Amino acid sequence: MKDLKHLIFFENLLQDAQNELVTKAVEEGKHALGYNCYYLPEVLLNLDGCFSTRLRAPRCTSTDVATYYMTGRTCPYVRSILERAIEGGYNYLSAVFGSESCAAMERMEEHLYLLNPIKHENFFVTIIDPPMRGDKTHLDYYKAQLRKHVLAPMEKVLKADTSDEAMRRAIERFNELCEVITQIGEFRKLDNPPITGYEFHVIQVVSEVCPHELILPYLKETLEEIKTREPEPSFPFRARVVLAGSEVDDPDFTKLIETCGAMVVADRYCFGSLPSREKIEILDGESAFDAICRHYLHWNQCARFMDGMKIDQRHSELLRLAREYKADGIIYENMKFCEFWSYEKVLASHIMSAENGIPCCTIEKEYALGSVGQLRTRFQAFVESLEIKKINE
Amino acid sequence: MGKLIGFIDDKLKRFDPVWRAENGKGGQRSRYHDVTGVAKYREWRGVKDTMFDYASWLNNVLAMVKMVGSAPVSIMKGFWEYRWMGSYLGTFMFIDRLFEGYRGEELRVAHAQMHAIVRSLTGRIGYILSHDRRLGASQAKSEKLVPMDEVLPELFMTGFPGLYPVPLQTLPEFIICDVDQHIEPYYIDVAESFGLPADVCSRCAAETGVALDDAFPLVGKALITTNMPCNASEATSMFQRRRVGLPDYQATLAMIHNDDELALPFSRQIMKETIAFVEEQYGVKFNWDAFFKAARRINEQNNFELEKWDYMKTGYTAEVGVSETLYKLYEWQSVNGADPYFNKVDRKVMKRLRKCYEKKYQPFGGKTRHRAFLWGPSAVYYTDFPTWVQNCWGIAIVLNMDSTMGFNMIDTEDPDKAIDDLARLTQKATMRHMAVGGWDNVNAVWEWAHNFNCDMVLMNDNIACKGMLGVHAIMEEQARDLGFRFIFIEHDLEDSRTVSRQNMRDCVNQYMSIVLNEEPLDPTLLNFDDSDAY
Amino acid sequence: MKCNKKEIAKALLKLLGKLGLIGLLFFVVTFVIYMGNFENKLIYYVVRPFLNKHYDSQVRDRRIV
Numbered sequence: 001m002k003d004l005k006h007l008i009f010f011e012n013l014l015q016d017a018q019n020e021l022v023t024k025a026v027e028e029g030k031h032a033l034g035y036n037c038y039y040l041p042e043v044l045l046n047l048d049g050c051f052s053t054r055l056r057a058p059r060c061t062s063t064d065v066a067t068y069y070m071t072g073r074t075c076p077y078v079r080s081i082l083e084r085a086i087e088g089g090y091n092y093l094s095a096v097f098g099s100e101s102c103a104a105m106e107r108m109e110e111h112l113y114l115l116n117p118i119k120h121e122n123f124f125v126t127i128i129d130p131p132m133r134g135d136k137t138h139l140d141y142y143k144a145q146l147r148k149h150v151l152a153p154m155e156k157v158l159k160a161d162t163s164d165e166a167m168r169r170a171i172e173r174f175n176e177l178c179e180v181i182t183q184i185g186e187f188r189k190l191d192n193p194p195i196t197g198y199e200f201h202v203i204q205v206v207s208e209v210c211p212h213e214l215i216l217p218y219l220k221e222t223l224e225e226i227k228t229r230e231p232e233p234s235f236p237f238r239a240r241v242v243l244a245g246s247e248v249d250d251p252d253f254t255k256l257i258e259t260c261g262a263m264v265v266a267d268r269y270c271f272g273s274l275p276s277r278e279k280i281e282i283l284d285g286e287s288a289f290d291a292i293c294r295h296y297l298h299w300n301q302c303a304r305f306m307d308g309m310k311i312d313q314r315h316s317e318l319l320r321l322a323r324e325y326k327a328d329g330i331i332y333e334n335m336k337f338c339e340f341w342s343y344e345k346v347l348a349s350h351i352m353s354a355e356n357g358i359p360c361c362t363i364e365k366e367y368a369l370g371s372v373g374q375l376r377t378r379f380q381a382f383v384e385s386l387e388i389k390k391i392n393e
Numbered sequence: 394m395g396k397l398i399g400f401i402d403d404k405l406k407r408f409d410p411v412w413r414a415e416n417g418k419g420g421q422r423s424r425y426h427d428v429t430g431v432a433k434y435r436e437w438r439g440v441k442d443t444m445f446d447y448a449s450w451l452n453n454v455l456a457m458v459k460m461v462g463s464a465p466v467s468i469m470k471g472f473w474e475y476r477w478m479g480s481y482l483g484t485f486m487f488i489d490r491l492f493e494g495y496r497g498e499e500l501r502v503a504h505a506q507m508h509a510i511v512r513s514l515t516g517r518i519g520y521i522l523s524h525d526r527r528l529g530a531s532q533a534k535s536e537k538l539v540p541m542d543e544v545l546p547e548l549f550m551t552g553f554p555g556l557y558p559v560p561l562q563t564l565p566e567f568i569i570c571d572v573d574q575h576i577e578p579y580y581i582d583v584a585e586s587f588g589l590p591a592d593v594c595s596r597c598a599a600e601t602g603v604a605l606d607d608a609f610p611l612v613g614k615a616l617i618t619t620n621m622p623c624n625a626s627e628a629t630s631m632f633q634r635r636r637v638g639l640p641d642y643q644a645t646l647a648m649i650h651n652d653d654e655l656a657l658p659f660s661r662q663i664m665k666e667t668i669a670f671v672e673e674q675y676g677v678k679f680n681w682d683a684f685f686k687a688a689r690r691i692n693e694q695n696n697f698e699l700e701k702w703d704y705m706k707t708g709y710t711a712e713v714g715v716s717e718t719l720y721k722l723y724e725w726q727s728v729n730g731a732d733p734y735f736n737k738v739d740r741k742v743m744k745r746l747r748k749c750y751e752k753k754y755q756p757f758g759g760k761t762r763h764r765a766f767l768w769g770p771s772a773v774y775y776t777d778f779p780t781w782v783q784n785c786w787g788i789a790i791v792l793n794m795d796s797t798m799g800f801n802m803i804d805t806e807d808p809d810k811a812i813d814d815l816a817r818l819t820q821k822a823t824m825r826h827m828a829v830g831g832w833d834n835v836n837a838v839w840e841w842a843h844n845f846n847c848d849m850v851l852m853n854d855n856i857a858c859k860g861m862l863g864v865h866a867i868m869e870e871q872a873r874d875l876g877f878r879f880i881f882i883e884h885d886l887e888d889s890r891t892v893s894r895q896n897m898r899d900c901v902n903q904y905m906s907i908v909l910n911e912e913p914l915d916p917t918l919l920n921f922d923d924s925d926a927y
Numbered sequence: 928m929k930c931n932k933k934e935i936a937k938a939l940l941k942l943l944g945k946l947g948l949i950g951l952l953f954f955v956v957t958f959v960i961y962m963g964n965f966e967n968k969l970i971y972y973v974v975r976p977f978l979n980k981h982y983d984s985q986v987r988d989r990r991i992v
Contacts, residue, residue: 068866069865069866069867070862070863070864070865070866071862071865073592073856073857073859073862074859074862074863075859078863100648100649100830100831102624102859103623103624103828103829103859103860103863104859104862104863106829106831106863107859107860107862107863107864108863110831110832110863110864111867114832114867127649127831129647129648129649129650129655129656131645132620132627132643132645133643133645137659137662137663137666138645140659141647141655141659144655144658144659145655148654148655303628304624304627304628306618306620306627306630306631306643306645307643308634308641311631334590336590336592337592337859339593339594339597339623339624339625339628339859340624340627340628342589342590342592342593342628343589343593343601343625343628343629343631343632344628344631345588346587346588346589346991347631347632347635347991349588350587350991354991362588364590429971431964431967431968431971431972432964432967433964434962434963434964435961435962435963435964447957447958447961447962450961451957451961454966472978473981476982476985479975479978479979479982482970482974482975482978483970485966485967485970486967486970486971489964489967583989587991605989605990605991606987606989607987607988607989608987632991635991635992636992638992927971
């Protein structure tokens with residue numbers, strides 16, 4: 001396939017947390033708001049005068065100082081974020097909106113106010129206590145948490161307009177972005193897609209880390225380009241897989257899988273688009289804020305949800321993705337030391353393979369892709385097993 | 394009589410390990426077979442204390458006999474069916490280990506409290522096994538029981554006097570891991586054989602293993618799980634609810650809970666829903682009068698606890714070390730107002746403690762060199778850690794983390810106020826109020842240590858606890874700034890293969906000998922192999 | 928009557944003596960078990976290995992449900 005026009009530009013944007021678009025938006029006087037987790041509605045952080053940037057620590061090779069603070073036995077993602085903060089890599093941030101999604105993440109966010117490594121005028125950190133079930137009681141709690149720990153400081157410290165009208169405007173802008181990403185992502189359902197999993201991963205991540213307003217024109221142009229892009233003469237991969245699990249913010253991980261012969265056709269992991277790029281619908285008589293909360297609680301498929309409804313939802317959703325995207329198998333990954341996904345991958349891979357006949361491969365990974373020899377071997381073996389299964393069928 | 398006892402004590406003192414350690418003729422460890430942890434003979438504590446210890450042992454034997462007598466067939470079937478039941482045979486060795494070196498008033502307080510635990514636990518085992526469908530109990534009989542997560546305090550269940558709450562993981566995991574260091578590794582291996590990584594919390598891995606091994610008693614008709622205390626326990630509940638296969642409710646109380654404005658209304662609602670769930674599933678009504686009665690008992694216990702703390706702050710107390718923390722853990726977490734016998738024991742103990750304070754009684758013959766606040770969970774008990782640090786280094790564990798669970802009073806008249814108090818109390822359950830839920834909970838360590846006049850903080854460092862690992866260096870830096878002697882004691886909670894008991898003891902040995910340059914009180918306790926012990 | 932009283936007292940004394948003897952025997956036996964740590968030795972060296980052997984030979988319904 002012909003290279004995408006903006007791919008190198010997008011790849012360059014992912015080389016630093018503070019990329020050129022982020023810098024530009026900050027210079028224009030906008031508040032850069034960092035966040036780590038889907039529990040923090042991205043759309044709320046994109047009210048007028050603010051923009052969201054999901055925190056990454058690209059090219060992080062050593063987490064020595066963060067490891068001193070949090071030991072080497074905690075999630076490498078959160079340690080990398082803390083390391084980058086201590087290195088001064090997030091000084092452009094006006095605030096970090098945290099979430100007690102897991103203990104490690106919450107501890108890292110605490111360090112951001114205990115050590116105060118982010119040097120920015122009036123910088124602050126807030127942490128929500130996110131819900132663990134999908135019912136009304138938890139929706140109400142979610143709303144209360146977001147009101148107190150997100151909207152109130154945005155209004156008070158950042159002087160952001162948090163009115164219903166402002167939120168509706170933010171939803172409109174957000175939906176426009178989601179529409180573009182979703183349309184690009186839908187191409188992956190084709191038998192011979194005009195886009196690779198790697199390319200889509202790059203596109204999705206730039207949409208999460210860059211100011212929406214500044215990245216959107218490039219994404220729209222890319223969508224138009226893909227519409228007419230000539231795919232390879234025949235499907236160049238040996239298998240199609242869904243990638244599911246915890247944080248994967250490095251498209252090189254997708255590339256690793258794809259170089260082993262399996263195209264990543266669906267991205268159901270933290271930083272992925274499924275979920276995250278669904279459009280927000282405001283129901284009749286519903287406030288914009290209520291719609292946002294309902295939307296995020298509904299689509300959230302974090303492994304920390306405890307109720308049967310949400311547990312079933314995250315499994316049935318994965319089944320849906322596997323069917324719609326014609327996946328031959330599922331790769332479950334979890335960041336090393338991630339309690340939630342460590343458990344979920346054991347249960348879910350059993351449900352997918354033993355109860356639904358979808359082959360699964362489960363792996364554990366570091367944040368920084370260093371020595372990937374073992375993973376490569378695992379993926380190659382998995383792809384081979386998928387091929388053998390196809391032959392046998 | 395006194396003279397005779399004095400004469401015998403004098404003649405037999407060479408058998409007393411404390412005297413032997415003082416006189417360079419051995420010590421506590423001299424009377425053990427190495428590796429196995431089996432004592433060649435029991436500790437000679439002088440005539441009076443030995444006879445008291447013997448009588449207490451006999452009393453506990455009788456409680457066991459009573460348990461077997463209450464449901465002989467079910468108990469025998471239970472021993473045959475459940476691997477974890479076999480571990481309860483280690484109870485006597487466990488008690489002996491815990492109270493090594495205890496004399497006089499501290500021995501009496503310790504045994505009074507321990508007997509309450511033995512009495513309650515044996516009763517509970519007998520009752521649960523006799524209602525276990527796996528062991529032949531009928532569906533109807535079993536349905537009086539309500540299986541629930543061990544970390545969820547049972548106080549709210551006292552409002553259902555016709556139902557019997559069963560903290561599901563308590564028998565196969567939460568308590569027995571303290572008695573037998575070898576039982577949970579078996580269940581951990583079962584969980585890991587299904588692909589669960591070895592770096593998750595071993596407590597929750599063990600619970601998962603029990604579920605996968607089909608080793609939970611089959612009781613009740615609906616299950617209550619909870620998000621307490623932490624991420625891994627939330628995750629393991631996925632496996633347990635599937636294996637148990639009953640309708641379930643998840644009591645997901647606020648995680649960041651030191652915030653009455655947001656957390657309290659939410660946790661209150663969760664408590665209401667939990668009660669409504671039991672009402673609906675079991676077809677019974679919540680009885681406020683029964684609840685208030687139990688709440689009065691909890692309030693009395695909490696009042697006693699606060700009074701005890703005042704004595705413990707001074708050092709003139711017989712409520713010490715492991716007996717204090719284990720009793721508090723059991724009384725609060727497993728009894729939680731349901732058993733009046735504990736109040737009876739508390740009243741007796743309080744009388745004794747008041748006298749001790751008046752007499753300025755110093756435990757362990759006044760040999761305490763340091764006063765320490767201990768921040769530790771299960772690994773504290775199976776290593777008999779507070780007892781060991783006292784006997785080996787003279788470090789008195791003044792208070793342990795488990796004793797800092799919710800101690801707010803419960804309103805006993807107004808249901809609305811009572812449910813708020815219940816939510817507050819429930820939020821502060823074991824481990825969850827300490828290791829997770831925000832920085833304030835951990836930061837409280839220093840205030841506790843300061844208030845209890847401690848010069849030392851011993852921080853159990855669970856190598857798989859993401860909540861506590863996340864504040865590792867900050868704690869160390871704070872200890873330095875605030876002038877506390879501070880030791881991290883690595884452990885793997887319920888998996889003694891990863892970090893052995895001796896590895897844990899070495900953390901203290903090295904600090905005491907290298908940093909503080911001190912000599913042990915009993916050198917036989919410095920290095921010994923108890924890897925095959927219960 | 929007098930004789931009866933004496934006999935009752937004698938029988939009572941005898942009973943008390945027997946009870947005392949049983950009590951003493953009970954004390955001696957249990958105290959020896961206690962002091963010699965015999966019950967724990969029995970549990971550790973005999974009962975536990977026996978039970979472990981049984982547990983290890985169990986076929987359990989081990990699976991993810």
